Amino acid sequence: MEKTLLKIQELESTSQQSYQFICSVRDHIGYLLGGSQSEIFLMHLTMAHVRQERQDSIIPPIPTVIKAEIEKEANYTLAKNLCQEILGLSHVSWHENELDYLHAHLVVLLS
Numbered sequence: 337m338e339k340t341l342l343k344i345q346e347l348e349s350t351s352q353q354s355y356q357f358i359c360s361v362r363d364h365i366g367y368l369l370g371g372s373q374s375e376i377f378l379m380h381l382t383m384a385h386v387r388q389e390r391q392d393s394i395i396p397p398i399p400t401v402i403k404a405e406i407e408k409e410a411n412y413t414l415a416k417n418l419c420q421e422i423l424g425l426s427h428v429s430w431h432e433n434e435l436d437y438l439h440a441h442l443v444v445l446l447s
Contacts, residue, residue, distance in 0.1 A: 353427060354385045360425040365418065368445050377441045381422075384438065388428040398436045406440050415442035 358378055368374065387393055398406070406412060419438050423430055 351386070351389060354382055354389065357385055357426050358382050361422050364422065364425060368418075373444055377445055380441060381438065384430075384434045385426065385428065388426075388430055388434065394431055395433050395437065397433045398440065402440075403436055406436075406443055409443045409447075411443055411446040412439065415439050415446055418442055418446075 358381060361381060362378065384395075387395070397403075409415075416439055419435065419442055422438075423435075
């Protein structure tokens with residue numbers, strides 16, 4: 337996990353606020369984090385946070401069929417609630433498309 341945080345910190349696009357946010361997320365949900373899925377989640381969360389800070393690009397929505405499958409998962413509600421907790425650690429506003437992808441990542445982490 338520390339190597340992942342170092343990679344995140346070294347990214348040219350990562351602001352100090354994004355890095356602090358990711359560290360806060362790691363501290364907040366450390367019980368979930370372990371293995372490659374967690375590292376992927378933190379990297380994607382960092383990229384999403386940078387996009388929200390810059391407000392310069394909106395990612396396309398998750399295809400409707402995939403979103404419907406994610407929403408059927410038993411841990412989807414927990415993933416949404418956890419996502420809200422995580423976003424409460426951030427100082428930026430989040431686009432709905434980003435939230436859908438974060439929900440999907442959290443469903444995987446909770447599985």
